[in-house]
Amino acid sequence: xxxxxxxxxxxxxxxxxxxxxxxxxxxxxxxxxxxxxxxxxxxxxxxxxxxxxxxxxxxxxxxxxxxxxxxxxxxxxxxxxxxxxxxxxxxxxxxxxxxxxxxxxxxxxxxxxxxxxxxxxxxxxxxxxxxxxxxxxxxxxxxxxxxxxxxxxxxxxxxxxxxxxxxxxxxxxxxxxxxxxxxxxxxxxxxxxxxxxxxxxxxxxxxxxxxxxxxxxxxxxxxxxxxxxxxxxxxxxxxxxxxxxxxxxxxxxxxxxxxxxxxxxxxxxxx
Numbered sequence: 001x002x003x004x005x006x007x008x009x010x011x012x013x014x015x016x017x018x019x020x021x022x023x024x025x026x027x028x029x030x031x032x033x034x035x036x037x038x039x040x041x042x043x044x045x046x047x048x049x050x051x052x053x054x055x056x057x058x059x060x061x062x063x064x065x066x067x068x069x070x071x072x073x074x075x076x077x078x079x080x081x082x083x084x085x086x087x088x089x090x091x092x093x094x095x096x097x098x099x100x101x102x103x104x105x106x107x108x109x110x111x112x113x114x115x116x117x118x119x120x121x122x123x124x125x126x127x128x129x130x131x132x133x134x135x136x137x138x139x140x141x142x143x144x145x146x147x148x149x150x151x152x153x154x155x156x157x158x159x160x161x162x163x164x165x166x167x168x169x170x171x172x173x174x175x176x177x178x179x180x181x182x183x184x185x186x187x188x189x190x191x192x193x194x195x196x197x198x199x200x201x202x203x204x205x206x207x208x209x210x211x212x213x214x215x216x217x218x219x220x221x222x223x224x225x226x227x228x229x230x231x232x233x234x235x236x237x238x239x240x241x242x243x244x245x246x247x248x249x250x251x252x253x254x255x256x257x258x259x260x261x262x263x264x265x266x267x268x269x270x271x
Contacts, residue, residue, distance in 0.1 A: 004079070005079075005080065005084065008074035008079040008080045009074070009080060009084065009085070009088055011072070011074050012054065012055055012058045012073070012074045012075060012080055012085060013050075013051050013054035013055055013088075014050075014053070014054030014057065014058075015054075017050070017054070017175065018047065018050035018051060018053075018054055021046065021050055021142070022043055022046045022047045022050060024261045025042060025043070025046045025142050025143075025145075025146060026039055026042060026043040026046075027261065027262075027265045028142075028143055028146050028261070028264060028265050029042040029043070029146045029149070029150075030265075031264075031265035031266070032146060032147060032150045033150060034146070034149060034150050038103070038149060038150070041099060041102050041103050041149070042103060042145070042146055042149055044095075044099045045096055045099040045100040045102070045103065045108070045111050045145075046111065046142065046145075048092045048095045048096035048099055049092075049096045049100070049111065049112070049114065049115035049118070050115075050118075051088070051089075051092040051096075052089055052092045052093055052096060052115060052118075052119070053115065053118030053119065053121075053122065055085050055088055055089045055092070056089055056118075056119055056122050056123075057122045058073060058074075058075050058085065059075065059082065059085055059086065059089070060122050060123065061073075061122075062075040062076055062082070064186035064187075064188070067185075067186055068182045068185055068186060070182070096111075096112070096115060097112065100112050100115075100145075103145070103148075103149035104148060104149055104152040106148050106152055107145050107146075107148035107149040107152060108145075110141050110144050110145040110148060111141070111142075111145040113137070113141055114137065114138040114141040114142055114145065115138075117133075117134040117135075117137040117138040117141070118134060118138055120134050121134035121135070125190075126188055126190050127187065127188045127189055127190060128189075128190065129190070129191050129194065130191075131172065131190025131191050131192070132168075132169045132172050132173075132190075132191050135165075135168035135169055135171060135172040136165040136166075136168050136169050137165070137168075138168055139164040139165055139167050139168025139169075139171065140161035140162065140164040140165030140168065141161065141164070142164060143156060143160045143161060143163075143164045143264070144156055144160070144161050144164075147160065157218065158218075159214055159215070159217070159218025159219070160218070160264070162214055162218075163211045163214040163215045163218070163260070163264060164264075166207050166208070166210055166211035166214060167208065167211045167257060167260055167261070169207050170204045170205070170207040170208035170211065170253060170256070170257060171257060172190075172192070173192050173200050173201070173203060173204030173207070173253075174201070174204045174253040174254065174257075176190065176192050176193070176200070177192070177197070177200055177201060177204070180192065180193055180196075180197050180200065192204075201241060201253065202241065202242055204253045205237070205238045205241040205242065205252060205253050205256060206238070208234075208238075208253055208256040208257055208260060209234055209235065209238045209256065211260050212230070212231060212234040212256065212259065212260050212263065213231070215260060215263045215264050215267065216230070216231055216263070219263070219264070219267030220267055223266075226266060227263070230259050230262070230263045233255075233259050234256050234259050234260070237252040237253075237255045237256050237259075238252065238256060240252050241253060241256075
């Protein structure tokens with residue numbers, strides 16, 4: 001495979017979200033006390049699963065991407081062939097199954113469920129009012145996967161997957177925000193599209209703020225000052241997103257998500 005094809009294949013994997021989700025999961029794995037090998041297994045399982053989601057998304061959406069002239073989609077521009085991406089998906093699936101199960105059977109099955117939720121979104125749920133559900137399942141399942149990888153006999157307290165699920169729903173809203181017009185033009189009408197651009201960003205920020213509150217209330221208090229500072233930052237970013245337009249709500253929502261993940265990791269580090 002030529003260098004240009006490798007670059008195009010990486011671009012088709014949705015590298016930004018894939019790396020972000022993997023890094024956040026790895027941070028949480030380190031925080032709960034997994035050793036180096038355990039963290040590496042978790043990171044490898046999640047990364048390969050995310051790659052399958054990104055590539056299947058571009059495979060399914062190639063026709064729509066061509067119709068709206070997406071220059072950032074290698075399958076739509078012809079930089080990549082369908083056969084190459086299909087082979088990449090197959091290799092990633094073959095890798096993610098044993099990598100997931102290497103953290104324990106129950107933990108591995110949870111991780112594979114998270115991956116399957118991404119496939120379900122790509123396969124059609126993205127165009128329904130239930131477009132948020134795969135994100136809730138996947139993001140709620142990832143901390144559960146990590147917790148079970150650390151201790152296979154104990155499921156995490158309910159507030160952890162709940163906070164993850166809320167983060168996922170918020171991530172879904174901010175992820176589609178830049179593409180609302182293109183998606184609507186090609187028949188993709190998930191929940192954010194039905195709400196419209198005016199409400200998508202505020203709803204995303206509210207959901208992410210609620211996730212922060214769930215973490216603050218549910219987590220063991222390691223430092224009340226850190227919790228108070230984190231919530232102050234979250235509320236400030238939420239206020240900015242609600243009163244400003246343009247790209248500001250998107251940036252503010254990403255900031256809220258980052259603070260939420262740090263709060264979650266911090267709480268587990270102190271538990």
